[in-house]
Amino acid sequence: MSTQYIAKRFGRALFTVFAVISLSFGLTRLMPGGPVDALRAQLIKQNADMSMSEINQRLATYTNVQPDEPLYVQYFQYLGSVLQGDFGRSIWRDVPVMAVLGDALPWTILIMTLALLLMFGIGVSLGAVLAYREGTTFDLSGSVVSLVLSSTPYYVAAILFVYILGYQLSWFPTGGRYGTAVEPGFTLAFVTSVLYHAALPVLSLAITGFGGWALTMRGNSISILGKDYLRVARLRGLSERRIAFRYVGWNAILPMYTGLMISVGMAFGGSVILEQIFSYPGVGYYMFRAIGNRDYPMMMGAFLLITLAVVIGILIADLTYTKLDPRIESGGSDEI
Known part of the structure; x- marks a missing residue:
């Protein structure tokens, strides 16, 4: 891979x-009743004794912007703050935004990693069996x-x-990251409680997501099973297990x-x-609550954090795909 x-x-x-x-800056600032105007009105309403300054x-x-400055100055102020990881202060929680998002x-x-691993693993395995x-x-x-x-x-x-397994049968918790009676730390009780509370969110994504991967894997495997190089591999005496996994x-x-x-990025x-x-x-969760609280x-x-996750996911795919499949870098078309 070249520099x-x-x-x-x-x-x-x-x-x-x-x-x-x-x-995101331009659309929110240029629309009528944008965040600065709405926040100014909210502060004036809640603090009638405060001066405009x-x-x-x-x-x-x-x-993170001076509201009395020209728009382009506000833009550079906002851009500089974002590049330093400062997204301002939460109006709803009255703490720095990064403190909330960094904790969340x-x-x-x-939960997204567990769900993706489950749906991909189950989907690939099922798809391969369906193809055979x-x-x-x-x-x-x-x-x-x-x-x-x-x-x-x-x-x-x-x-x-959440209705059947959470409320009706009470098999799983319906909220929270871990039990209130469990002390946070790298203990078996804490890890068990974390996985117990994450079970339903993970299953919701995995059960509805593995089917798409299974169908894709089935289609890919069927198209490969008819290739000539598999016949050559069998003639060479390679085992069916090696052909199934390696080829x-x-x-x-x-x-x-x-x-x-x-x-990985879209899951966010x-x-x-x-x-x-x-x-x-x-x-x-905090993004949804922030919408309701303006x-x-x-x-x-x-x-921006969700966008960054998507971009990083695509970037990793771009940089690592050629390592997994040398044909992409060499321009070849022969199967491996």
Whole structure:
């Protein structure tokens, strides 16, 4: 992989982040009743005895811009603060936005990572079995189930789980990151409680997500099973196990790799509704609450964090795909 290729991909990622920051700033500032105007009106209403200079100072604290400066000056002030990791101060919580999001981020990463690993692992395994049993009753029933589940929105499963398994049967908790009686720390009781509280959010994503991966894996595997190089491999006396894993499985999974890395970033966007349903305090939960409380600094900070996750996921896919599949870098077309 050349230095020019890496620089080009990093440049594209930085440009995307820069464009999102610019658009989010411009759209919120230029629309009537934007965050600065709304926050100014809210502060005036709540603090009738404060002077306008004090109001502007409070605005600068919350939004990282001087509201009496020209728009382009405010933009550079906001851009400089964001690049330093300062998204302003939360109106709703009255604490720095990064303090809230920094505390919430590991919990969102936890449930999204577990869900993606489960759905991808189950989907790839099921898809491979369906391909090898193409045309059988198992293939037909498995494909139908996968299609139905992949067409079901994750929030529908989440609502059913929280109502049936949470409220009706009381098998799982319906909120929180861990039990209130458990002391945080690297102990078995704490880890067990964390996984117990994350079970329903993870299952909601995994059950409705593995079907799409299974169908993709099935289609990729079927297309590879008819290749001539597999016949040559059998003539060479290679075992079916090695052919299945080394030739069929690897070549079928490779096209799915980019989609998996993009899903890592996109999962953060899906966390907004999921974490609200389960009252799970992650990035999505605080973004949803910020919308209801008109907390613009929190909303913009969470939005930029989700955007950054998507960009990083795509960047990692770009930089690592050629390592997994040398044909991309060499321009070859022979299967491995």
